[in-house]
Structures are given as C-alpha cells and as structure tokens.
Amino acid sequence: MKTGLAKIPVQNSFCASCSHQIRKELLKIEDISNVHLFPTESLVVFNFVRANELSTALNVLTDLGYPQVGDRINGRNHHPPYCTCTRMKQKNTYLYNRTTV
Numbered sequence: 001m002k003t004g005l006a007k008i009p010v011q012n013s014f015c016a017s018c019s020h021q022i023r024k025e026l027l028k029i030e031d032i033s034n035v036h037l038f039p040t041e042s043l044v045v046f047n048f049v050r051a052n053e054l055s056t057a058l059n060v061l062t063d064l065g066y067p068q069v070g071d072r073i074n075g076r077n078h079h080p081p082y083c084t085c086t087r088m089k090q091k092n093t094y095l096y097n098r099t100t101v
C-alpha cells in the first residue's frame with residue numbers, strides 16, 4: 001500500500017517526555033504509523049495512507065495545542081499546548097536572570 005510521509009512543523013514547543021504522549025495520540029488514528037517527534041525542531045513526522053488521515057492527524061495536533069505552522073488560530077480552535085514543561089523552564093530561567101541581575 002502506498003503511504004505518504006507527512007512532515008509537520010508545529011507552532012508550539014514540546015519536550016521529549018510529552019512527545020511520547022502526543023505520539024500515542026497520533027498512533028490511535030488508523031493507518032498512521034512511524035510517528036516521530038522532534039522536540040528541538042517542533043517537528044512531527046509520520047506516515048499516512050489516505051489524505052483524510054492526514055487531516056485527522058492535524059486535528060489531533062490542533063486539539064493538543066500544536067497547530068501546523070501557518071494555520072491561523074482563532075478563539076474557537078485555540079487550545080493550550082499539551083506540554084507546559086518548556087514554558088515552566090523558560091519562566092524559571094527568567095526568574096533566575098532577574099535575581100542574578
């Protein structure tokens with residue numbers, strides 16, 4: 001069966017441990033396979049068979065807070081990113097910088 005390869009750059013960052021959960025959600029979709037997430041690049045890569053599986057996967061990513069780069073986000077389809085670890089890390093760095101100044 002012919003499969004397509006999707007490389008989806010997403011708008012929010014995720015850490016390595018949360019990427020396992022995002023991967024699990026994507027693997028629930030039928031005929032989505034070889035899911036790989038690259039936290040440093042905010043990139044999601046997977047194989048799909050039919051175009052509607054690709055759009056299902058994009059919906060799952062949007063629901064988890066990871067819309068594709070270039071997607072316009074409005075109030076209705078805005079979801080907070082599944083991973084808040086990186087944001088907390090940034091906040092800690094910020095506080096750290098403040099106290100050392």
Ligand SMILES: [Zn+2]
Binds near residue numbers: 015083084086
């Ligand atoms: Zn995380």
